[in-house]
Amino acid sequence: MSARVRxxxxxxxxxxxxxxxxxxxxxxxxxGTVHHPYGVRAVHASLSHHTxxxxxxxxxxxxxxxxxxxxxxxxxxxxGTVVLLRQARDEHRKDPEPAVVHPRVRRFALLxxxxxxxxxxxxxxxxxxxxxxxxxxxxxxATALHLLYIAADYRALExxxxxxxxxxxxxxxxxxxVITGLAAVLAGSAxxxxxxxxxxxxxxxxxxxxxxxxxxxxxxxVSGVVVLLARFLDQAVEIEEPGADxxxxxxxxxxxxxxxxxxxxxxxxxxx
Amino acid sequence: MTDxxxxxxxxxxxxxxxxxxxxxxxxxxxxxxxxxxxxxALLFTFLQAPDVALSQLAVGSAVTPLMILLTVxxxxxxxxxxxxxxxxxxxxx
Numbered sequence: 001m002s003a004r005v006r007x008x009x010x011x012x013x014x015x016x017x018x019x020x021x022x023x024x025x026x027x028x029x030x031x032g033t034v035h036h037p038y039g040v041r042a043v044h045a046s047l048s049h050h051t052x053x054x055x056x057x058x059x060x061x062x063x064x065x066x067x068x069x070x071x072x073x074x075x076x077x078x079x080g081t082v083v084l085l086r087q088a089r090d091e092h093r094k095d096p097e098p099a100v101v102h103p104r105v106r107r108f109a110l111l112x113x114x115x116x117x118x119x120x121x122x123x124x125x126x127x128x129x130x131x132x133x134x135x136x137x138x139x140x141x142a143t144a145l146h147l148l149y150i151a152a153d154y155r156a157l158e159x160x161x162x163x164x165x166x167x168x169x170x171x172x173x174x175x176x177x178v179i180t181g182l183a184a185v186l187a188g189s190a191x192x193x194x195x196x197x198x199x200x201x202x203x204x205x206x207x208x209x210x211x212x213x214x215x216x217x218x219x220x221x222v223s224g225v226v227v228l229l230a231r232f233l234d235q236a237v238e239i240e241e242p243g244a245d246x247x248x249x250x251x252x253x254x255x256x257x258x259x260x261x262x263x264x265x266x267x268x269x270x271x272x
Numbered sequence: 273m274t275d276x277x278x279x280x281x282x283x284x285x286x287x288x289x290x291x292x293x294x295x296x297x298x299x300x301x302x303x304x305x306x307x308x309x310x311x312x313a314l315l316f317t318f319l320q321a322p323d324v325a326l327s328q329l330a331v332g333s334a335v336t337p338l339m340i341l342l343t344v345x346x347x348x349x350x351x352x353x354x355x356x357x358x359x360x361x362x363x364x365x
Contacts, residue, residue, distance in 0.1 A: 123326065136323065139331055236343075
């Protein structure tokens with residue numbers, strides 16, 4: 001296909017999309033009006049299941065199966081990253097040298113670490129009551145752990161991060177979601193139906209299966225993000241390509257065994 | 273009042289997104305992307321979607337830029353390349 005034909009095919013497709021998109025936009029209800037056909041039904045269903053946070057009710061009750069798909073996407077993405085970024089046979093590990101951290105940065109990060117971790121866990125636990133939930137809280141908690149990398153050192157981060165545990169945690173989070181769904185089937189209802197007692201409105205124990213599914217997603221997301229960042233950090237900080245620290249411009253063709261002697265102290269530990 | 277805040281947030285998002293496109297250096301792009309995440313989180317908050325804002329704040333302004341920075345660091349550290357923190361983005365080896 002020549003460039004000219006390709007351009008015309010693209011223009012035809014773009015014009016078709018523009019027309020359909022414009023028609024669809026004119027068919028939408030006006031922005032910010034009082035008429036919300038889906039919203040009214042969702043709020044009603046959410047209140048009848050004692051879930052104060054309607055978004056959580058939509059995600060984990062009305063459309064829990066949808067969320068299972070989204071969780072599986074994250075799970076598969078992390079799994080793919082783990083496979084792609086594993087240590088290749090001709091790569092070797094090199095312990096990064098500890099870096100000096102400005103005391104003020106260290107103090108601030110160490111102060112924020114427990115605070116951010118607590119916020120993450122709070123957001124996971126209160127997903128059925130206030131905005132947030134498993135995904136949001138999970139990402140906040142996982143990011144909070146990495147404040148240790150900023151405050152102290154890569155090795156300090158590795159010490160609080162037994163990677164195998166997080167890999168197991170990721171799989172366990174995914175499994176817990178499916179098991180909760182299957183438990184509803186065993187209880188004589190549909191897959192992922194809300195079968196638990198609904199509890200008191202706007203308390204931690206409200207919402208039936210919503211907090212359970214939130215906890216499952218929270219576990220999966222914390223573990224998934226930690227594993228994901230660990231793989232990227234491994235690649236950037238620890239794993240060396242053959243001849244990576246050779247330094248000379250013609251170093252591409254040098255042998256794979258010259259890595260550990262060329263400790264020329266270039267700024268390998270530069271902060272990412 | 274809310275309309276004003278929404279317009280301000282929209283302008284911030286447009287400005288940050290344009291800056292991210294115009295920047296040629298991936299490291300700087302990652303930092304601008306982090307600011308874009310912050311602006312988007314603000315916009316979502318003003319549009320009464322705090323759930324989405326929370327995700328955007330964590331993923332868009334922390335995790336994604338960090339992953340880009342780590343990737344840039346790994347890719348640039350090649351034989352004979354030095355650390356190359358100040359090299360041009362599209363330089364070919």
